Amino acid sequence: MNARASKKNESTSWYDHPQYFDMVFRDETADEVAFFQEVFEKYLTRPAKRLYEPGCGSGRLVAAMAAKGFDVVAVDNNAAMLAYLRRRLSRRGLDAELVLGDMTSHVCQPLVDAAFCTFNTFRHLTDGDSAERHLRSLARSLRRGGVYILGFHCIPLDADPNCTERWKAAHAGTQVSVTLRVIDFQRRRRLETLRVSIKATKPSGIIERIRSEFSLRLYTPTQAQKLLESVSDIFEIAGIYDFDCDIDQERKIDEDLTDAVFVLRKK
Template sequence: MTKTDRSSQPQSSDSESNSWYDHPQYFDMVFRDETPNEVAFFEDVFERYVKRKVTRLYEPGCGSGRLVAAMAARGYDLVALDNNSAMLAYLRKRLSRRKLPGELVLGDMTTHQCRPRVDAAMCTFNTFRHLTDAESAERHLRSVAASLRKGGVYILGFHCIPLDADPDCTERWKASHAGTDVSVTLRVVDFQRRTRLETLRVSIKATKPSGKVERFRSEFPLRLYTPSQAKSLLASVEDVFEVAGIHDFDCDVDIDRVIDEDLTDAVFILRKR
């Protein structure tokens, strides 16, 4: 039996209870490949749905700021809001390193209003579902409407849950950058249709070039929406928004969708009245 050489084994840090939102570099790695398609989609949306020239943008729940930096690099003025200081610190360094402008706000996405107003806003990957009650969701939509110029658009993307959805769901991703390998497992650990809440557990393993391994695990609730519930929510703010278009996570502005039971990866284009 061969004796194990412990010095050659990856050393793990004891970080199991940490939230992945406190580690922006890994959060960013997982989604960075989506950025070019999303940026192209945003500009297609601006061209199709906004009559004026779009120059000023707002991203509530900006996270690590990959979209903020990408849009700033294309010449847009950005307002970026998040309630996590680690995310904003990461974004601040990213913008500084690339000599890009940006207004960063540590705040609440249910109440913040941009001044001066913006031409468009975007929140495209389930961040909205962190608002776990109807009142918070509506307050957020109204605060975004108050942040937009008339005729401006809010690009809002989130998953809808079909009535026959299987509550047992596990997704896995892998990503690599600069010698660091990251694997992510997302698992639904609780699913309650009555209270319209599901609890997700995210586990991350990051292996650095040195061989050091970091592990993080966190759980958080998200609000559930069936397509009809999403329709009802948007109807509650129809005094300030019209649904100008519906697309999906394929980020193709030429493919129109409607609100039906087949709409699961929904991107709503809400235009300020």
């Protein structure tokens, strides 16, 4: 077989390949960063200086906020992701506090002014106890009056469990195709299992294929509301938005809220 057309096949976690994970979502970064800054201006009573991202992944948002001059703390439980982020920050002459740790228990010291966790990272906490532990430890990381921007998909009662999404991305000559498919959906157990299939074609012509499966917790809008009510002693819902990240378009919790972004403020 021609070396330029050779193929490498493996079954592993796509989170161990930060470069591909990052390529898929990088186009969302500018809108999210602008939204974060609008949230800070609208909901904080003091300027935001120190930020925290639990479950930071490849760190696209960490690097973007550090480039804006913020002091950022980033926590993830995947060493490959943090190593990728460390190299990214170094290339750009940026700095952040990177912690290999658990988002259900980590507490920032000194405290932070705001935190953010978007695009379903929160749903990797697959049981209610873990979700609540995370929210309470996050609150311990925030100054009083600080905000937590928490975004995740909610599943309506009439949701089609046979969901497939596809993306394509390219960077530095590498072409990536990603297929995300729901392979198991258990509404009663509140779990769905997803399979991610990646085909990466490198400039050399070598093709790398990765297949990964993982579980996410299911939330209806009502279940999301009940979870947030369980921590109402420490958080208030200051604002609700969707993934359009439009600060002028507030939402409410109803069955149409499928792409939810909650702005939680520490009491």
